[in-house]
Amino acid sequence: MGVFSKTCEYAMRAVFYIAHRTIDGSRVGIKEIAEQIDSPEPFLAKILQELSRKGLIQSVKGPNGGFYIDEICLKRPLADIVTALDGEEIFSGCGMGLAHCSETNPCPLHKEFKKIRNQITQMLHTTTIGQFNKDLLLGHLTLKK
Amino acid sequence: MGVFSKTCEYAMRAVFYIAHRTIDGSRVGIKEIAEQIDSPEPFLAKILQELSRKGLIQSVKGPNGGFYIDEICLKRPLADIVTALDGEEIFSGCGMGLAHCSETNPCPLHKEFKKIRNQITQMLHTTTIGQFNKDLLLGHLTLKK
DNA sequence: ATATAAAAAGATAAAAAACTCTTTTATTTA
């Protein structure tokens, strides 16, 4: 078990892939995305449908259709993707599973875990969806295997 | 979905509870543990069985039996509990779900995620099972709700 | 020795997450 759900992992890889493949205004099909980020195609389709419904990515049907990400969405933080799929828990939940993380009634790990949680929050809020386009095009970063 | 599995969350709460309740050499029963850490009793029993089989906690059957944690185990890091139940992934896995986290072939989040992973590792390796006994007895920390 | 308390073990069940398949709808273009 990783920090994020499979759903969320696929989604993050997919949005980074779509972002860097569609900066010229083109679209990219589900088949290519699934292949290039090494994810099960129909499952990924479901995930992208949801992101599309929520307006985090864009899609057009029909020939020459596919997914893309507009200027505005390219600037959104990765946190929006995570929240849409995995919810708020990662940003505020207790590390030991208590119903409410609390400063006045803390669990043993609270002090240390809070730092970690804040760092995750920081990372997801400062990272934008379009941030890695250049490095991905240059092949400096990978999204599969 | 939290950072750790439910199994692992219950286990961490349980070992901290057992640790601080048995420093006088006594034992504590599954029923009391489950109640006090707010976890499903039969499920927790399974988890503690496994930890006991692996030698991370101790148990005795029969009247006046129950679970306890010996001197040596009190000094073990919390990481041992996590590894026994959730495996190594949290310590070395890629944040975006790539099969192998790699310095030479990194995912977009690698640099930032590595810091977080290291901090989790640090926390789990420096925290010992017996570390919070005093604070738990004094009621400074909580393990339920 | 016997009764009893308590964990261990094994089998089962429910819920959630991960994944697949089929049909429908929208768009393009020929």
Added chain:
DNA sequence: TAAATAAAAGAGTTTTTTATCTTTTTATAT
């Protein structure tokens, strides 16, 4: 306008995680 294309939607399956129930084993006290 018909054919082709590609995503959307809906229904369904499999696997994993979480949780429960029942029986067995073992240690202890009497």
